[in-house]
Amino acid sequence: MKIVIVGGGVAAFEAALSAGKAGVAEGITLISREKVLPYRRPALSGMVAEPLPDAQFYIKPESFYREKGIDVRLGIAAESIDCAAKTVQLSDGTGVSYDRLLLATGSHCFLPPIPGIDGENVLSLREFCDLETIRTRLEGGVKRVAVIGGGLLGLELAQSLLERGCAVTVIEGGASLLPRNLDAEAAGVALRELGKIPNLVLKFGAVVKEITPAGVRIDGEEIPADLVMVSAGTRANVELAASAGLKCNRGIVVDGRLRTSQPDIFAAGDCAEVDGVLYGLYGAARAMGQVAGTNLAGGEETFQAEAFPARLNVFGLKIFSAGVLKGADEKSETDSATGAFRKLFFDAAGKLVGCILIGDLKEALKLQAEIDAASAGPR
Numbered sequence: 001m002k003i004v005i006v007g008g009g010v011a012a013f014e015a016a017l018s019a020g021k022a023g024v025a026e027g028i029t030l031i032s033r034e035k036v037l038p039y040r041r042p043a044l045s046g047m048v049a050e051p052l053p054d055a056q057f058y059i060k061p062e063s064f065y066r067e068k069g070i071d072v073r074l075g076i077a078a079e080s081i082d083c084a085a086k087t088v089q090l091s092d093g094t095g096v097s098y099d100r101l102l103l104a105t106g107s108h109c110f111l112p113p114i115p116g117i118d119g120e121n122v123l124s125l126r127e128f129c130d131l132e133t134i135r136t137r138l139e140g141g142v143k144r145v146a147v148i149g150g151g152l153l154g155l156e157l158a159q160s161l162l163e164r165g166c167a168v169t170v171i172e173g174g175a176s177l178l179p180r181n182l183d184a185e186a187a188g189v190a191l192r193e194l195g196k197i198p199n200l201v202l203k204f205g206a207v208v209k210e211i212t213p214a215g216v217r218i219d220g221e222e223i224p225a226d227l228v229m230v231s232a233g234t235r236a237n238v239e240l241a242a243s244a245g246l247k248c249n250r251g252i253v254v255d256g257r258l259r260t261s262q263p264d265i266f267a268a269g270d271c272a273e274v275d276g277v278l279y280g281l282y283g284a285a286r287a288m289g290q291v292a293g294t295n296l297a298g299g300e301e302t303f304q305a306e307a308f309p310a311r312l313n314v315f316g317l318k319i320f321s322a323g324v325l326k327g328a329d330e331k332s333e334t335d336s337a338t339g340a341f342r343k344l345f346f347d348a349a350g351k352l353v354g355c356i357l358i359g360d361l362k363e364a365l366k367l368q369a370e371i372d373a374a375s376a377g378p379r
Contacts, residue, residue, distance in 0.1 A: 001027055003296050004088055004096055006078045006240070007104030008032025009041060010282060011269030011289035013059050015102050016070050018293025026069045029096055031088070033077035036128050037062060042282050044131050045156035048138070049163040078105075081244035083262050100264050100296045103241055103252060104289065107234035107270035107280065112148075116211030117230070124230045125157065134229075138164055142226040145169075146216045148208055149231035150177050152312055155194075157229055159314045162199055169201040169223050171216065176204060181310045181321045185332060186356045189341045193317050200315075236271045236278055251278045256302040258292045268292040274303060283308045307354070307371040309364070320364045323354030323371040335360070347374070 003019055005012045005028070016028050032038070038059045043052055054061070065072045077091040087095045109124035111117050123134055138161075145161050147154050150172030158168045172179070176187035177194070194202060203218070210217045215225035236251040247253040247261035251273030258266045258274070268288035270280050279285070284306075291303045309322035327345035334341050340359035344367075347353050351374035355367045 001297070002097060002099045003028045003102070004098040004100075005030045005102045005104060006088065007102070007106060007269065007271075008034045008036075008038050008074070009104060009106050009269055009285060010038065010059065011106075011272075011285040011292070012102070012104040013038040014286050014289030015104060015268060015293035015296060017068070018290045019297045020068050020070070020293075022294050022297035022299055024297045028069065029071045029073065030065075031073045031076055031078055031090065031096070033075065033091070034127055034129070035075040037065075037072065037074070039128065040282075044125055044128070045153055045160055047131055047160075048125070048134055048157060049160035078240055081240065081265075083244055083265070086264065098264075100266070102292050102296055103260070103265065103267040103271060104269045104285075104292075105237040105240055105252075105267075105271045107236050109230060110233045110235050111230055112208070112232050114208050114211055119211055119213065119228075121213055121226070122211055122228045122230060125153070126234070137227060138166070142166060144215070144225045145227045145229060146171060146223050146225035147229045147231055148216070149233070150174070150202065150204070151180060151231060151233070152178065152310060154229075154231035155312065155314050157231060158200060161229075162197070167199040167201075169203065169216075169225070171206045171208060171218065171223070172202070172204050173207060174204065177202065178312070178319070181312070181319070181325075182356060183325050183343070186321075186341060186343055186358060189334070189358050190317060190319060193339075194315060197315050234270065234280055236273070238271060241265075241267065241271070249273055249276075257295050257300060258288060258303055259295070266292045266296060274305070277305070279308060281308045281310070305375065307368055307375060309368055311361075311364075318357075318359060318361050320357040320361045321355065322364075322368045323352075323375070325354045325356065327353055 039057050078088050080089045087097050089095050109126045145166045145168050147170045150170050161168045206218045216223045238248040241252045242248045252267040254267050254272050269285035291301045294301045307322040312319040328348040329346040332343035343356040345354035352370045
């Protein structure tokens with residue numbers, strides 16, 4: 001059986017590994033437009049400050065793929081799919097045939113329609129090549145950076161930039177910090193701690209009007225910046241799938257077995273839309289890759305939605321959130337001795353559906369398991 005995987009992230013890696021474990025001993029080809037082996041994408045923001053050893057950054061070394069019989073083709077993009085002929089046309093002028101195909105094309109940084117967003121002083125971080133560009137720019141003497149977006153990546157970038165000696169202003173359009181991961185109460189707790197960090201300015205409810213060579217203009221204020229980093233969310237890469245006639249919405253539409261509208265083509269990771277949901281989380285991409293790989297090899301596994309958590313550790317502040325951050329009943333408490341914060345969210349039946357922890361994360365795994373059990377419901 002010929003299995004072709006388009007993508008170079010964790011979903012692609014896990015799919016190749018799972019397909020091999022399911023009995024596909026040879027005939028697995030992994031095609032990535034990135035020039036480096038699959039790596040741990042969440043590590044990119046930290047590497048703005050300091051590189052990691054290869055063993056910590058790359059998921060596996062080159063020798064691993066040779067030993068597993070996985071043909072890895074780097075720096076090559078998939079340009080088109082002929083579903084009838086079961087072939088993928090590649091950017092190097094060659095083509096590859098498949099019996100089953102996985103699209104793990106990931107996502108790209110969303111660039112809001114702001115005047116000046118295409119300026120030379122505007123960068124974003126999504127791939128390894130972006131990291132190299134940012135490092136080069138910082139080595140050129142950048143001292144002031146504006147980060148557009150106060151989510152997980154925005155704050156991680158802010159920390160790395162501060163460690164590089166930059167003064168950083170984080171601009172968030174929402175009313176509070178980490179809008180996808182914290183409710184207003186928890187965001188207030190986090191803000192009290194982050195507000196103590198020198199050379200870090202946090203602005204909320206700020207609408208960016210324009211980006212200029214001198215910085216960022218928001219309502220009634222000019223924020224000077226030598227560099228502007230955009231961290232305003234992501235969008236699924238669906239162009240390849242859509243051009244092949246696959247059903248797409250915000251992502252590539254798949255069923256519970258991660259099969260697309262073409263029965264021999266699967267999708268996994270940030271590009272895949274399951275039951276109307278785009279997860280956009282590393283843990284979800286990894287789990288999808290495992291399921292997709294098994295099914296590429298002929299299995300019939302189903303992807304199980306879980307309370308894939310968000311974790312953040314910036315400036316010594318540890319944050320964990322999982323599940324639905326809104327409930328019929330909510331209970332919060334702050335440890336007067338340590339300052340640790342905990343908030344639990346329950347549905348109308350009293351089942352735990354979500355949680356937020358700040359400071360002390362010892363209960364994280366226990367709470368996540370309880371949330372997963374509640375969301376699974378009766379079998």
